[in-house]
Amino acid sequence: MPKSAVVLLNRPSLEAPPHVEGAAEFELLDVDAPHVRVLDLGVTRGDGVFETISFGAGHPQALAAHLARLAKSARALDLPEPDADAWERAVLAAASAIDPAPEAYVKTVMTRGLEGDGRPTGWAYASAAPDHSRARSEGIRVVLLDRGYRHDVAKTSPWLLAGSKTLSYAVNRAVLREAARRDADDVVFVSSDGYLLEGSTSNLLLRFGDTLVTPGLDQGILAGTTQGDLFAFARSQGLETEYARLETRKLAEADAAWLVSSVRHAAPIRRVDGVDRAVDTDFTAAVNSHLIGRTS
Numbered sequence: 001m002p003k004s005a006v007v008l009l010n011r012p013s014l015e016a017p018p019h020v021e022g023a024a025e026f027e028l029l030d031v032d033a034p035h036v037r038v039l040d041l042g043v044t045r046g047d048g049v050f051e052t053i054s055f056g057a058g059h060p061q062a063l064a065a066h067l068a069r070l071a072k073s074a075r076a077l078d079l080p081e082p083d084a085d086a087w088e089r090a091v092l093a094a095a096s097a098i099d100p101a102p103e104a105y106v107k108t109v110m111t112r113g114l115e116g117d118g119r120p121t122g123w124a125y126a127s128a129a130p131d132h133s134r135a136r137s138e139g140i141r142v143v144l145l146d147r148g149y150r151h152d153v154a155k156t157s158p159w160l161l162a163g164s165k166t167l168s169y170a171v172n173r174a175v176l177r178e179a180a181r182r183d184a185d186d187v188v189f190v191s192s193d194g195y196l197l198e199g200s201t202s203n204l205l206l207r208f209g210d211t212l213v214t215p216g217l218d219q220g221i222l223a224g225t226t227q228g229d230l231f232a233f234a235r236s237q238g239l240e241t242e243y244a245r246l247e248t249r250k251l252a253e254a255d256a257a258w259l260v261s262s263v264r265h266a267a268p269i270r271r272v273d274g275v276d277r278a279v280d281t282d283f284t285a286a287v288n289s290h291l292i293g294r295t296s
């Protein structure tokens with residue numbers, strides 16, 4: 001079996017015609033074969049949406065939440081609504097076409113397709129997950145970077161698509177290069193008016209005593225599936241959970257801090273802007289074994 005696989009959907013949305021009338025729902029293709037047209041708006045404009053779903057021991061994790069978020073992002077971009085059932089089958093087909101791995105992921109991409117064509121392009125790509133064990137156990141170093149938007153940008157300027165998972169992630173990659181230049185592994189975005197937001201591809205979680213806190217989702221950040229699952233886990237462990245507006249100083253004041261996301265799961269933050277901070281090793285291990293062990 002291959003290490004990676006791609007499934008191309010014939011009809012990513014029921015609101016648009018299929019690519020090939022009467023063809024199968026999706027096709028399993030060789031990853032090295034060409035799949036996308038050079039004029040696809042996903043390629044030329046980053047005009048589309050995506051999700052990355054982690055798999056633990058062959059089980060998709062938070063799949064329903066990921067597909068709901070794909071639909072929400074599509075709505076924000078005025079794309080046709082993804083056919084959730086077709087996408088679910090495509091995700092599972094892609095995952096089962098690769099070598100079984102303890103941890104894997106499937107990335108789903110839906111673009112606007114060719115200009116004027118009206119048919120979105122959609123595919124699911126499956127692969128074994130990279131090894132994130134060091135980030136999980138030793139922690140990560142972050143720098144605070146100004147995102148340049150106020151915390152209320154989603155309300156004042158919805159056309160900026162803050163909080164949607166669009167294919168326009170060049171900025172999310174540029175900040176990682178900036179982090180590397182500053183001898184760090186990742187970033188925590190800060191609003192132009194001084195509030196903690198999220199990581200480049202993750203949500204920020206802080207622990208104060210028995211309370212887990214994350215920045216409120218009305219601040220132009222992505223509603224994380226991992227953060228959602230972790231809040232449920234924390235409550236099952238007797239902790240309180242809270243959404244809040246957090247001034248930047250709160251990161252240094254917290255008893256522990258993490259960046260949490262699908263695939264990497266919970267990476268404890270051990271240094272902020274060159275200053276070491278405490279890591280909660282036991283809770284981090286408990287959280288990661290919960291996240292890795294999820295079967296739905």
Ligand code: PLP
Binds near residue numbers: 199201221260
């Ligand atoms: N915030 C951003 C900007 C992201 O891109 C991601 C995931 O890629 C997250 C947060 C975390 O979301 P999830 O936990 O659903 O992976």
